[in-house]
Amino acid sequence: GDSVTQMEGPVTLSEEAFLTINCTYTATGYPSLFWYVQYPGEGLQLLLKATKADDKGSNKGFEATYRKETTSFHLEKGSVQVSDSAVYFCALAVSSGSARQLTFGSGTQLTVLP
Amino acid sequence: DTAVSQTPKYLVTQMGNDKSIKCEQNLGHDTMYWYKQDSKKFLKIMFSYNNKELIINETVPNRFSPKSPDKAHLNLHINSLELGDSAVYFCASSLAGGLSDTQYFGPGTRLTVL
Numbered sequence: 001g002d003s004v005t006q007m008e009g010p011v012t013l014s015e016e017a018f019l020t021i022n023c024t025y026t027a028t029g030y031p032s033l034f035w036y037v038q039y040p041g042e043g044l045q046l047l048l049k050a051t052k053a054d055d056k057g058s059n060k061g062f063e064a065t066y067r068k069e070t071t072s073f074h075l076e077k078g079s080v081q082v083s084d085s086a087v088y089f090c091a092l093a094v095s096s097g098s099a100r101q102l103t104f105g106s107g108t109q110l111t112v113l114p
Numbered sequence: 115d116t117a118v119s120q121t122p123k124y125l126v127t128q129m130g131n132d133k134s135i136k137c138e139q140n141l142g143h144d145t146m147y148w149y150k151q152d153s154k155k156f157l158k159i160m161f162s163y164n165n166k167e168l169i170i171n172e173t174v175p176n177r178f179s180p181k182s183p184d185k186a187h188l189n190l191h192i193n194s195l196e197l198g199d200s201a202v203y204f205c206a207s208s209l210a211g212g213l214s215d216t217q218y219f220g221p222g223t224r225l226t227v228l
Contacts, residue, residue: 031213032213032214034216036219038155041221042221042222043118043204043206043219043220043221043222044157044204044206044217044219045218045219046216046217046218049214049216051213051214087155089157093213093214093215094213101147101159101162101170102159102217103159104156104157104158106154106155106156107155107156107157109155
């Protein structure tokens with residue numbers, strides 16, 4: 001079945017460090033790919049998305065490129081801030097009959113220290 | 115201004131009780147969802163409704179019954195609560211349930227069953 005495998009956490013970085021969170025997927029057809037972020041005590045919110053191969057999603061300094069050949073959608077940021085501390089979820093959207101549903105990875109906890 | 119709201123935010127109850135969680139969205143979206151997030155932050159879809167019709171019903175005990183009185187509301191009723199039902203429940207909505215549609219999440223309801 002369709003699935004998302006995410007880099008295990010937790011990840012702890014110093015402010016201004018480079019961030020990579022790996023995400024690979026297995027899917028039939030052509031999924032859309034997403035990164036969602038969950039700040040402490042809140043619901044998830046969309047960080048970025050890409051809907052076809054070679055698309056790059058970007059937002060708030062974060063980037064991820066849809067790589068069909070490696071079935072990957074790694075999240076990167078050049079210089080993290082304390083305010084980026086959160087749980088990051090990679091997800092894919094697949095068709096299930098008439099519905100489209102999100103399948104999430106297990107989440108990666110990021111802590112950024114000042 | 116809240117896009118997706120849930121009540122209550124916290125719910126503590128005894129095993130065997132029946133409880134409901136309410137969800138409302140003011141985004142004019144056609145599709146709404148319920149997710150369960152376990153203690154390890156793993157998220158799994160439970161139900162999806164499109165225009166008040168059930169379109170996704172994952173393997174969930176039939177003690178869980180969603181109800182959509184109109185397309186802006188999707189409530190979750192849980193009968194005979196069990197310890198394993200303790201989790202955070204998130205409601206979400208999207209414009210039309212399309213493959214690339216962003217899902218907007220509520221703040222979550224933390225259910226604790228004693």
